[in-house]
Amino acid sequence: MIKFTNVFKAFPKGGLALKDVSFHIAKGEFAFLTGHSGAGKSTVLKLVYAEERPTSGAVRVSGFTVAEMRRKDVPMLRRRLGIVFQDFRLLEDRTAEENVAFALEVTGARRSTTPARVMRVLTQVGLAAKAKAYPRELSGGEQQRVAIARALVNEPTVLLADEPTGDLDERATRGVFQLLRDINASGTAVVMATHDLDLVRQAPYRVIELQEGALVYDSAVDESRGQAVTP
C-alpha cells in the first residue's frame, strides 16, 4: 500500500529532511506518525501524495512509484488518497456541500450521482444538517469534518491526515479522532501525523516515530523485539 525503502529527502536550502527512512503500511492499517515539529512527518506525507519526490530511495504508493511519476499521473494518485490538513484548506466561498462536491467534480465523476454521494459522506461525518453552511459559519471541528468528508468522497484507499486535530479543542479533537477510527474500521487505511501523545496512547495503533528526519521507532517492528524508544 505505502512502502518507503531507504528514503532520503534533501531540500536545497533546508538540509536533510529524511534520512534513510523505511517502513511499510498495509491495506486497512491505522498508523500514527509522531515526532516533534520539524522531525519530518509532513515530508513523509508529502512524499506519499507526490508533492515532493525522494532524493534517493523508493516511495511506492498503491501501485505508483513516486520518484518516476509523470506530472500528469500525480492527480491520478491523489484521487486514490484522501488528504486532511491542520488548517482544513476549505474553499471559503463555497458551502460545505460545494466543497465536498468539488473534489468529485475535479475527477470528472458522473454529475447525476454527485448530490447523493456528497450527502452520504456529509452524513457519515455527522454534518448533513450543515450542508449549506459556509466554512466561516462552522466551528473548527465542523470544518475539519467537512475536510474529512471531502477526503472521503472519492472513496480513497488511504486517508492521510497531517495534524488534523492541531487547531482543535479537546472535545473537537476527540470527535475528529473517533471519526478517523470509524473510517479506519470500515476498511480505509489511515496515516495520521500528530504530536499529540495523549491521542496516541488512547488507541492500540501502530506508531512510527521520527526524530530529525530519521525513523527512531516503529511499534510494528520494535515491539516485537521489545525495545520501545517512546512509551
Added chain:
Amino acid sequence: MNLVIREALLAFRRAPLLSSLSVTTIAFSLFVVGLFGLVAVNLQRALREVAERVEIVAYLLPGTPIETITLAEKDIEAFPEVQAATYVSEDSALARARAELVEFRDVLQELERNPLPASVEVKLKPAYRDVQHVNEVAERLQGFGFVDDVRFGRDWVEHLDRLRQIAAAVGLVVGAAFAVVAIIIIGTTIRMAVLQRSREIAIMRLVGATDGFIRRPFLLQGAIKGMLGGLAAIGLSYGAYALINRWLIHAAFFSTEQAVAIVGFGMLIGFFGSAASVGRHLRRV
C-alpha cells in the same frame, strides 16, 4: 451548465472587484491601442485620397487617327496596373483649360489655333499608385509610336511614397509598442487574478484535479475578460471619435472588421495571458 463555464463565471461573482478591475484595465489598454488605430485609419484614408490623384498623362502626336487611339485605349486598360484610360481630345482639353484656368481665359479665348495636344489620361489601380509602378507604366506608354510625351508629377509621387513609408513605419513601431504595453499590462492584471486564487489552485491540485481541469476555467475567464475589455475599448474609442468629429475634424471610425479585430486582440491576450500565468503558477506548485 458545463463545469468549465460555471467555474469561469463563478469567478466573476466571487471576486467582482478584481474582475471589474481587470476588465477596466484591459479596456483602457486597448483604448490606447484603439486611439492609435483611429489615427492610423484616418491617416491612411487621407493618404488614399491623395493617392487618388496619381495620374499619368500621355500626350499624343498631332494627327493621330482616332481609331488608333481607341485601340490603344483598350490596350492600356488591359495593363494589369491600370484602372481606367480616358481619351481627351484637343477640343475638350481646350474647353477644360478655359473652365479651369480662369486667369488665362482671355488669352485662351483669343487663340487662333488650339495649342493643346490630345492626350490619354491613365489612372492606376490603388495598389499601384507608387513611384515604381508609375514609372513602369509611363515607360510602356512611351513605347506607343503616337505618344509624344508622358508626364506625371514625379516629385509629387515620390513625396507621396515617402510619406506613405513614414506612416507605415511609425504605424508599425508605435502600434507594436502600444500593443506590447497593452499585453504587459493585461498580462499583469490576469496574473493578479491567478495569484489571488493560488490557494484555491493548491486545493484543487490536492484533491486530484489535473492541470487541464484547473487551467480551462482560467482560460475561458481570460478570454471573456479580454472580450469585455475589447468591447468597452471600442465604446470608449467611439466616444472619442464622436467628440473629435463634433469639435475638431471630420474623421472616420473603424470598419466592422477592424472593430472585431480589436475585440479579438483583447480575447487573444486574455486567453494567452491566462495560459501563461496559470502555466507558470502550476509549474511552481
